[in-house]
Amino acid sequence: MNIIQALGAAELGLIYGIVALGVYLSFRILDFPDLTVDGSFPLGAAVAAILIVSGCNPWLATLAALGAGMLAGVATAWLTLRWGILNLLASILTMTALYSINLRIMGRPNISLLGEPSLFSFLPDLCAHLNIPTYVVMPIVMALIAIILFLMLFWFLSTQFGLGIRCAGAGARMAQSHGVCTRTAITTGIALSNGLVALSGALFAQAQSFADVSLGTGTIIIGLASVIIGEALFHTRSLFVALLSCLIGSVVYRLAVALALNASGIGLVASDLNLVTSLLVAVAMILPKLREKIRMKVTS
Amino acid sequence: MIHLKEIAVTFNPGTALEKKALNGLDLKISQGEFVTVIGGNGAGKSTLLATLCGEVLPTSGQVLIDDVDVTTWPVWKRTSFVARVFQDPMVGTCSNLSIEENMALASRRTLSRGLAPALNRHDKERLRHALSRLALGLENRLKDPMGSLSGGQRQAVSLVMSALAPMKILALDEHTAALDPKTGAFIMDLTRQIIEEHGLTALMVTHSMTQALQNGTRTVMINAGRVVYDAKGAKRESLTSQDLIALFHKSHGEADLLT
Numbered sequence A: 001m002n003i004i005q006a007l008g009a010a011e012l013g014l015i016y017g018i019v020a021l022g023v024y025l026s027f028r029i030l031d032f033p034d035l036t037v038d039g040s041f042p043l044g045a046a047v048a049a050i051l052i053v054s055g056c057n058p059w060l061a062t063l064a065a066l067g068a069g070m071l072a073g074v075a076t077a078w079l080t081l082r083w084g085i086l087n088l089l090a091s092i093l094t095m096t097a098l099y100s101i102n103l104r105i106m107g108r109p110n111i112s113l114l115g116e117p118s119l120f121s122f123l124p125d126l127c128a129h130l131n132i133p134t135y136v137v138m139p140i141v142m143a144l145i146a147i148i149l150f151l152m153l154f155w156f157l158s159t160q161f162g163l164g165i166r167c168a169g170a171g172a173r174m175a176q177s178h179g180v181c182t183r184t185a186i187t188t189g190i191a192l193s194n195g196l197v198a199l200s201g202a203l204f205a206q207a208q209s210f211a212d213v214s215l216g217t218g219t220i221i222i223g224l225a226s227v228i229i230g231e232a233l234f235h236t237r238s239l240f241v242a243l244l245s246c247l248i249g250s251v252v253y254r255l256a257v258a259l260a261l262n263a264s265g266i267g268l269v270a271s272d273l274n275l276v277t278s279l280l281v282a283v284a285m286i287l288p289k290l291r292e293k294i295r296m297k298v299t300s
Numbered sequence B: 001m002i003h004l005k006e007i008a009v010t011f012n013p014g015t016a017l018e019k020k021a022l023n024g025l026d027l028k029i030s031q032g033e034f035v036t037v038i039g040g041n042g043a044g045k046s047t048l049l050a051t052l053c054g055e056v057l058p059t060s061g062q063v064l065i066d067d068v069d070v071t072t073w074p075v076w077k078r079t080s081f082v083a084r085v086f087q088d089p090m091v092g093t094c095s096n097l098s099i100e101e102n103m104a105l106a107s108r109r110t111l112s113r114g115l116a117p118a119l120n121r122h123d124k125e126r127l128r129h130a131l132s133r134l135a136l137g138l139e140n141r142l143k144d145p146m147g148s149l150s151g152g153q154r155q156a157v158s159l160v161m162s163a164l165a166p167m168k169i170l171a172l173d174e175h176t177a178a179l180d181p182k183t184g185a186f187i188m189d190l191t192r193q194i195i196e197e198h199g200l201t202a203l204m205v206t207h208s209m210t211q212a213l214q215n216g217t218r219t220v221m222i223n224a225g226r227v228v229y230d231a232k233g234a235k236r237e238s239l240t241s242q243d244l245i246a247l248f249h250k251s252h253g254e255a256d257l258l259t
């Protein structure tokens, strides 16, 4: 792996780190296994791409992507909270519907953004001026965006309203008995989670100069893998560190993947990625149970 | 103050599991009364509190608090009137959050939740002070996760939490049942203090006849979803736990004959 590949992996890791923040919010904080993200990531990419090629300002296009993702989250939360559909199933329903919706939005399976304006249009000029290659500056810009989003999410979850959301996820009866409207809290949380994921999709489309309907496959597993790697690296009770570890976990994941794909000895190709990632998540989930079993055997 | 009017609650209606938990229960409680509620397992005591707090929607009947019909109000909205301590401290407190976060959440029970920080320095001082009256040393462990406390400590904190925000009614469901006798007695003392300090109207479910008579101003016995015995004032003064147990067996016998 050379330096350009490593920086590319870091950049991708930071983009998907925002997905990991969203996944941490739904899976860990709200205890809501939300698969909507497989649809809201390409939704964000689709909305941003179609708006940009239609001449919309990239900032507005990115903001619209965020809004679209939040709507997708509201749909899932509504199916669960209003109609009592199992949360996992509700999220699969939204995710499946989003596949068709994304195709409708784009009007075709993929859109190229080469030569179109983007949030990063200013970079080539700046880099030429400073005489630094773009592939170095791009990850730095992405890191800044990811860190700003991480800080905003941390701030939000530390507010009175945010504390209500965290409590609604951890113990709904307790939250209600202290005056938290859990329906509003959970809906807001899931909307925010999917908004972040769609925003990440919009950044991805602009950084990679394309959007594709099939972008979303496996997003949830990649997000979970990042969360799990982050948790393994930093055993923590602090929300600040836990959220930060999502970003770090995602970057570590991408670097590990890049290493594995570049190591000629292993013979992995890019399409093996989903298998490897699923195995990683499965093993990470099995290990604690095995450890417990062994401990019980030892003590008995 | 509180009027539970002809309340009927049927779980799983129309199925083989149909269960009439409350059966035309009628109960009027005036301002400042402290009612202890007794009755056998499955009599409907928890369902009674759940109906008052809004967790269970009655099949028929009305719930009036301060002459306001709150029958269809959701739980979170009723918390402006009612504070509740659960039997299980695991339900009443949140393991993942720290002690101070749990308390900060509880302290805004009757207030709106905005985008101000959940915990500022002023709050922390207030929470520390509130905890110190427990004399359990928890005021120095505000940042510890709630999950690291014992069940009794958590129950004590959840009682303190209920009193952090203003309320009119305190609903207690066997809140000392899971505690050892010493901690239980301590929590009971604290409960009495809180009720007196704030001049609250209170309902306390208990299985201990002694506790039911030693505390409060009125005792109500529930059986098969109805009030079968109600004593206050002089009538209650002369009552012993033996009498209550006799009454308990009598009402049980009658219920058995009926079903």
Ligand SMILES: Nc1ncnc2c1ncn2[C@@H]1O[C@H](COP(=O)(O)OP(=O)(O)OP(=O)(O)O)[C@@H](O)[C@H]1O
Pocket (backbone or CB within 6 Å): B011, B012, B019, B020, B021, B039, B040, B041, B042, B043, B044, B045, B046, B047, B048
């Ligand atoms: N969610 C529910 N679904 C179905 N049946 C229920 C439900 N909750 C309570 N019941 C039934 O309603 C009846 C009254 O239950 P409740 O919990 O009010 O009794 P209790 O007086 O609190 O008893 P205990 O002393 O054992 O706590 C019981 O027969 C119980 O099985």
Ligand SMILES: [Mg+2]
Pocket (backbone or CB within 6 Å): B045, B046, B047
């Ligand atoms: Mg009960």
